[in-house]
Amino acid sequence: MLENRKKITIAIASVVAAALTVGTTLSFAKDLNRTSSMTDLPVRAALMNANSNRYSKPEKYTRVENRLNLEGYVKLMEDEKLAVWHRDKNASIRIVDKATGYIWGGLASDKPEDMNTTWSGVGNSLVSIDYFDKKGIDKRLSIADAQVDKNYALKGNVLTYSVTYKDLGISFDFTMELKDGKLTFRLEDDTIKEEKDNYIGNVYFVPFLGSTVADELDGYMFVPDGPGALIRFSKPSQYLVNFDKRVYGKDYGIDKLVEVNDLKSSRPNDFATEEPTVLMPVFGVVHGVKQNALFATIDEGAEYASIMATPSGMLTNYNWVTAKFTYRQKYLQPTSRSGSGVQIMQEVRNRFDAAITYNFLSGEAADYVGMAKFYRETLKEAGNLPRREEKEDQIPLQVDVIAADIEKGFLFNSLLKITTPDETKTIIDELAASGIVNSTVVVQGWQKGGVGGSKPSSFNFESKLGGKSAYLELADYIKSIGGTLYFYENPVTANKNQIDLRSEGGNSLSQALIKLERDNNELWFKETYFVEAPKVAQYVEKKAEKYSENNMQAMAITEFGSKLYAENQQNNVTTRLEARELLEAAADKASASLESLALYKPNQYLWKYTDKIFDIPMVNSQYLFESDTVPFMQIVLKGSVDYYGPYINMSFYSKADMLKLIEYGAYPAYLLTGKSNTDLKYTTMSELYSTSYDDWKENITEAYAYINKALTAVEGKTIENRTVLSSGVVKVDYEDNVSILVNYTGRDYNVDGITVKAQDYTVIGGE
Numbered sequence: 001m002l003e004n005r006k007k008i009t010i011a012i013a014s015v016v017a018a019a020l021t022v023g024t025t026l027s028f029a030k031d032l033n034r035t036s037s038m039t040d041l042p043v044r045a046a047l048m049n050a051n052s053n054r055y056s057k058p059e060k061y062t063r064v065e066n067r068l069n070l071e072g073y074v075k076l077m078e079d080e081k082l083a084v085w086h087r088d089k090n091a092s093i094r095i096v097d098k099a100t101g102y103i104w105g106g107l108a109s110d111k112p113e114d115m116n117t118t119w120s121g122v123g124n125s126l127v128s129i130d131y132f133d134k135k136g137i138d139k140r141l142s143i144a145d146a147q148v149d150k151n152y153a154l155k156g157n158v159l160t161y162s163v164t165y166k167d168l169g170i171s172f173d174f175t176m177e178l179k180d181g182k183l184t185f186r187l188e189d190d191t192i193k194e195e196k197d198n199y200i201g202n203v204y205f206v207p208f209l210g211s212t213v214a215d216e217l218d219g220y221m222f223v224p225d226g227p228g229a230l231i232r233f234s235k236p237s238q239y240l241v242n243f244d245k246r247v248y249g250k251d252y253g254i255d256k257l258v259e260v261n262d263l264k265s266s267r268p269n270d271f272a273t274e275e276p277t278v279l280m281p282v283f284g285v286v287h288g289v290k291q292n293a294l295f296a297t298i299d300e301g302a303e304y305a306s307i308m309a310t311p312s313g314m315l316t317n318y319n320w321v322t323a324k325f326t327y328r329q330k331y332l333q334p335t336s337r338s339g340s341g342v343q344i345m346q347e348v349r350n351r352f353d354a355a356i357t358y359n360f361l362s363g364e365a366a367d368y369v370g371m372a373k374f375y376r377e378t379l380k381e382a383g384n385l386p387r388r389e390e391k392e393d394q395i396p397l398q399v400d401v402i403a404a405d406i407e408k409g410f411l412f413n414s415l416l417k418i419t420t421p422d423e424t425k426t427i428i429d430e431l432a433a434s435g436i437v438n439s440t441v442v443v444q445g446w447q448k449g450g451v452g453g454s455k456p457s458s459f460n461f462e463s464k465l466g467g468k469s470a471y472l473e474l475a476d477y478i479k480s481i482g483g484t485l486y487f488y489e490n491p492v493t494a495n496k497n498q499i500d501l502r503s504e505g506g507n508s509l510s511q512a513l514i515k516l517e518r519d520n521n522e523l524w525f526k527e528t529y530f531v532e533a534p535k536v537a538q539y540v541e542k543k544a545e546k547y548s549e550n551n552m553q554a555m556a557i558t559e560f561g562s563k564l565y566a567e568n569q570q571n572n573v574t575t576r577l578e579a580r581e582l583l584e585a586a587a588d589k590a591s592a593s594l595e596s597l598a599l600y601k602p603n604q605y606l607w608k609y610t611d612k613i614f615d616i617p618m619v620n621s622q623y624l625f626e627s628d629t630v631p632f633m634q635i636v637l638k639g640s641v642d643y644y645g646p647y648i649n650m651s652f653y654s655k656a657d658m659l660k661l662i663e664y665g666a667y668p669a670y671l672l673t674g675k676s677n678t679d680l681k682y683t684t685m686s687e688l689y690s691t692s693y694d695d696w697k698e699n700i701t702e703a704y705a706y707i708n709k710a711l712t713a714v715e716g717k718t719i720e721n722r723t724v725l726s727s728g729v730v731k732v733d734y735e736d737n738v739s740i741l742v743n744y745t746g747r748d749y750n751v752d753g754i755t756v757k758a759q760d761y762t763v764i765g766g767e
Contacts, residue, residue: 043047051727054619056628058724062218064288068103070094081181082360090144092124100362102292106208121145123208128741134197136345141492154329169196186355200327200349204354207322210285210294213310222284222319222368223311226276228632229620237314239625243309247302248603249277251576252530253566254331254509275621277562280604281319283307284371293366295374301325301354303576311625320344325354333510335628343401362461372635384608385640391716395708398644398669400442404462405683408524415442415450416683419674421470425477425670425695431480434701439483440612444557446471446487452684455498456531458540459546472551473596484554486598491539492559495525505556506530507569524684533567533574537582544590561602580605613643616666632663637709638665640719647671648703649696655759656744658703662710662761663730663742667704670696713738713766725751738765
C-alpha cells in the first residue's frame, strides 16, 4: 500500500495502458501526436475484452425456487404487495412478495455450520452495529446477542424497536415501516445514547437480506460503481478486500487518501487512474433474472453511508450487500512532519438521521435494467430529474479547449497562450465546415493566469487572450451557428500558488490541510490542495452573479459535483451534510441565473440542477470480483439530460470505445489545444500527451459522423431495455420502438434476419 499518496492520471502510463489494452504496436516516437481515422482505429480491444468486466455477460435465465420458509415466524404487517413476518428469538424477518410468493430473508437457519455465533446473529437480525471499546478497538454485534434488551411496539404498519446493548451502554430506537410495497428502516439520531466507555461506529439494517451461499442460485449483486457493476454469485474465492465505497466519494476531511493497489486484493493495475466513485445512493440484489429482485435506496444519511458488497469466500461463503451508516470511524492522527501517525477514533460522532428503503421487484422489472427504470421514475416523481434531453437534428460534440497556462521560466514565470479565441473560432469553423455545428465548447484557462495560475476566488479575464470582449464575441459566434460556449471553473482544488492556504485551504479532522500528493518528481506542483467546503459554495454563487453581470450564459464546473467533504478547522466546522446543503444551494442559484450549467460527473443530488453532464463514468473499478459493467446510470439519465463520455483523445479512442459510446448513449468529447504537446512541457499541463487539434481533426470528423448516425435516432428517448444477445453483442431498446444493436466481436452477428457487421452497429426502427 502507498501511504498518504494517491495515484491520479499519469500521462505516459495512460498511453502505455491504452496501447496494451487495445493490443496495438504503437511506435511512441512516431505516433505520440498522430491519430488514426475510424477505418484503422485499434480494433483488437473488442476481441480481447468482450468477456471482461469492462462489458456485460449474457444472462442465463435459470429458474429460481424459494429457499426460505416461514416456519417459526409470525406475520406482523402486510399491504397489497408485501407481507412481513417476524421472529422474536433473533429479531429477524422474512418478506413475502405477494405477486410471486417469493420469500426474502437472511440466513436459511439460526446458526449455519459454517458461521460462528457473531456472524449468525449479523446474518439473521434486523440491525447490527460496529462499536469501539475504551481501547479504541472496533467490534461487531447484532441485536440477536443475548446481552441485548430489545422491545418492540406495533402500530398499524409501523414497528418501533427499542434496543439496549446492556454491557456496552449503547442504546437507540429504530422503526420499520411498510407502505405501498416498500419497507423503510429509520434511525433518528436523537435516540442514540452512549453511557459507558463504548461508542457507536457503524449501523447496518438487515445486512444479509437477499444473501446467498456461493453459486447456489443464478443471480447477482448490483453496486453503483462507476456507471454500475454486477457481482455475480459464484463459488468462494480468496479475496483480501470486499467492495466498500463511500456514497458520493471519499470525505477528504477524514477518509484516508490512499487506496490498496495490489492485484490480489484490488483491481488490475492496467490504468493508473483514480477509481470511479459511488455517485448514486443505491444497490440491489437479483435472484433469478426477470424473476425476483430487491432494490435499496438510501433516503437519509447518504452523506455518511457506504455501499458494502461481500462476495462468497470473503469472511464467509455468503454473498451479501448492504449499506453501512457511519457515526464514527478511525482516522490518521499525524505524530510527525513526515506524515506518520496513529489511528485514533473520531471523538465527536456524526449527527444525522439514517433511513433506507427496500423495494421489491418481480418479473420483467427484476434485473438491473428494471432497477434503473424504477429509480428513474422515483427521481422524476421527487422532482430530482425534471429536465428533458434536447431533441436536435444532430448530436452535440463536446470540445474542451485549453486557452492558457502559466509557464515556468529561469527567473520568472510567464503566461503561455495555448489556444486563443481566434484559434478556437478556427477550430469551430473547421468543424462546422465538416458538418458539425452542434458544438458544446468549454474554454479552460480563460481567467487571468490560465489553468494553473488563476485563483478559484477571483473573476478576471486574461488580457493577453483578448479579454472579456474577445470571449463574448466568441460565445455569440458559437451560438449563432448552433453551439454553446461554456466557461470552465474549478472552485475545489488548486496548487499552492492559486490559493491562500491559511485562509482558503480545507482542513481535515487531524487539523492538517487536505491535499493530494503525487508520486512524481517531474511535476511542477506535486501537491493539490482542497478549498474549504463553505468557500467552494461561496465562490460558485459569486461567479454566477459575475456571469450574469457580464452576459456570460453558460458555466462548466469540475470537481464541484464529485467531491463532497467536511471542513474540520477548530471552531469552524462544516459537516459533510452541511457541505452538501451549501453545494446544492450554490448549484440552484447558478442554474437559475445561467442559461446552462454543466457539471463533470456529478453526484446524484446535483442532477436536477444540471443541463449537461460531462465525463460520465463508462467502466467500473474492475475489482476482480466485479463480473460486469452495466450502464445503470445511463439508463436512469437517458432522455432527461445530455451526457458525454471521457475525452476520446485521452485513452478512450479504440473502436470498442466508440461502440461503447453508442451503446451507452453517450456523446463524444475531446480535449484540444492549438499548440503541440511538446510546447506545454514547462506548464502545469505537461502531462497531456496528445491534444493538438491538428493531430485529431480527421479523427473528430470521422468519429463524430460514426456516432452521430446512431444516436440521432434516439435523441430525447429513454432506454427501456438492454439485452446481451451473445458475448460481445448487445441490443439496447429505446422508447418509440427504436433499438441499437452493437457488435463488439470480430464476426458478423445475425438476429431475426438482421445482420450486424463485426465491430459495428445497426439501428432498427426510427425515422
